[in-house]
Amino acid sequence: xxxxxxxxxxxxxxxxxxxxxxxxxxxxxxxxxxxxxxxxxxxxxxxxxxxxxxxxxxxxxxxxxxxxxxxxxxxxxxxxxxxxxxxxxxxxxxxxxxxxxxxxxxxxxxxxxxxxxxxxxxxxxxxxxxxxxxxxxxxxxxxxxxxxxxxxxxxxxxxxxxxxxxxxxxxxxxxxxxxxxxxxxxxxxxxxxxxxxxxxxxxxxxxxxxxxxxxxxxxxxxxxxxxxxxxxxxxxxxxxxxxxxxxxxxxxxxxxxxxxxxxxxxxxxxxxxxxxxxxxxxxxxxxxxxxxxxxxxxxxxxxxxxxxxxxxxxxxxxxxxxxxxxxxxxxxxxxxxxxxxxxxxxxxxxxxxxxxxxxxxxxxxxxxxxxx
Numbered sequence: 001x002x003x004x005x006x007x008x009x010x011x012x013x014x015x016x017x018x019x020x021x022x023x024x025x026x027x028x029x030x031x032x033x034x035x036x037x038x039x040x041x042x043x044x045x046x047x048x049x050x051x052x053x054x055x056x057x058x059x060x061x062x063x064x065x066x067x068x069x070x071x072x073x074x075x076x077x078x079x080x081x082x083x084x085x086x087x088x089x090x091x092x093x094x095x096x097x098x099x100x101x102x103x104x105x106x107x108x109x110x111x112x113x114x115x116x117x118x119x120x121x122x123x124x125x126x127x128x129x130x131x132x133x134x135x136x137x138x139x140x141x142x143x144x145x146x147x148x149x150x151x152x153x154x155x156x157x158x159x160x161x162x163x164x165x166x167x168x169x170x171x172x173x174x175x176x177x178x179x180x181x182x183x184x185x186x187x188x189x190x191x192x193x194x195x196x197x198x199x200x201x202x203x204x205x206x207x208x209x210x211x212x213x214x215x216x217x218x219x220x221x222x223x224x225x226x227x228x229x230x231x232x233x234x235x236x237x238x239x240x241x242x243x244x245x246x247x248x249x250x251x252x253x254x255x256x257x258x259x260x261x262x263x264x265x266x267x268x269x270x271x272x273x274x275x276x277x278x279x280x281x282x283x284x285x286x287x288x289x290x291x292x293x294x295x296x297x298x299x300x301x302x303x304x305x306x307x308x309x310x311x312x313x314x315x316x317x318x319x320x321x322x323x324x325x326x327x328x329x330x331x332x333x334x335x336x337x338x339x340x341x342x343x344x345x346x347x348x349x350x351x352x353x354x355x356x357x358x359x360x361x362x363x364x365x366x367x368x369x370x371x372x
Contacts, residue, residue, distance in 0.1 A: 023054075039069075042230045047087075047217070054073075057110075067090050070086065076331070083116055089129070104132075117328065117331050121321060123321045140321040146293070149283055176271045182231075186233045191261075196261075214258065231248065234248060236266065244275045325339075
């Protein structure tokens with residue numbers, strides 16, 4: 001690995017990584033680049049705080065840009081134990097496997113040179129994933145439901161399953177309407193519905209799950225997005241009562257459904273179906289490129305949600321989350337536990353609940369022992 005102090009570049013196998021220092025320059029780099037919503041500085045600056053610094057990286061090969069990576073630098077359980085975290089992962093301009101492999105190797109060495117203890121690359125709204133396993137990263141398959149909004153509006157509406165269209169019509173007949181709001185007052189309403197749904201599912205034996213699935217994303221970040229105009233609530237309501245509510249992040253004519261809460265009445269009346277149906281039409285009318293409905297957690301307990309999203313007529317975009325083991329001492333002493341966790345998550349024999357319990361125990365041990 002070569003380090004050029006004059007240019008602050010790290011170089012490995014002809015791939016150079018340059019850190020971009022201003023959001024304005026990053027916006028220029030993203031112009032014309034087919035990266036996901038979570039690479040945008042509008043998202044990353046909203047997630048950042050005094051303990052989370054934004055990181056914008058450009059990958060160069062033979063003086064030509066081949067990839068971009070937007071993320072944050074954040075602590076791993078204490079000071080001087082930092083990780084490089086990205087919501088979208090590396091977004092490539094190339095399909096050349098050799099260049100992709102060199103880019104990932106360069107990123108690993110860049111992180112090691114900067115003193116990062118881990119690299120974690122999620123895959124939310126990643127449209128440029130190229131399947132290629134490398135020895136530095138573990139991969140976890142991911143799929144999202146992305147509704148392409150380019151084309152005739154009537155053809156777009158016909159993509160919805162007939163049952164979704166029927167339930168949407170039923171909701172309209174019963175007086176359900178759709179409303180958009182940027183009011184932070186609705187944040188607590190959303191969390192109330194999320195918690196109610198969580199408790200109901202637990203009582204019915206569906207098992208535990210995480211409804212705040214996005215890392216580093218809670219009330220404070222939601223309200224920052226609302227304040228800055230990058231997120232809105234879309235509500236299905238009747239006679240002033242909210243039956244279904246969805247928080248949607250929007251940027252540069254692209255939309256991503258972040259969180260959704262429903263009442264029991266929302267399901268009964270078809271308000272949930274109407275919300276997806278009408279909001280998709282609203283984004284189409286506004287000239288949006290796509291509406292990403294998000295993915296479904298891998299647990300078998302989410303079969304119902306997977307079936308519902310299958311009926312929405314969206315295409316499936318596949319990608320992979322990528323993560324390294326701990327890089328360097330002292331945290332690398334925990335790597336055998338990470339290896340065991342990876343094996344349990346991927347072995348296809350044995351009861352799921354038993355494997356999940358063992359994984360949870362390993363996670364608890366790691367959280368207790370990775371403190372400096």
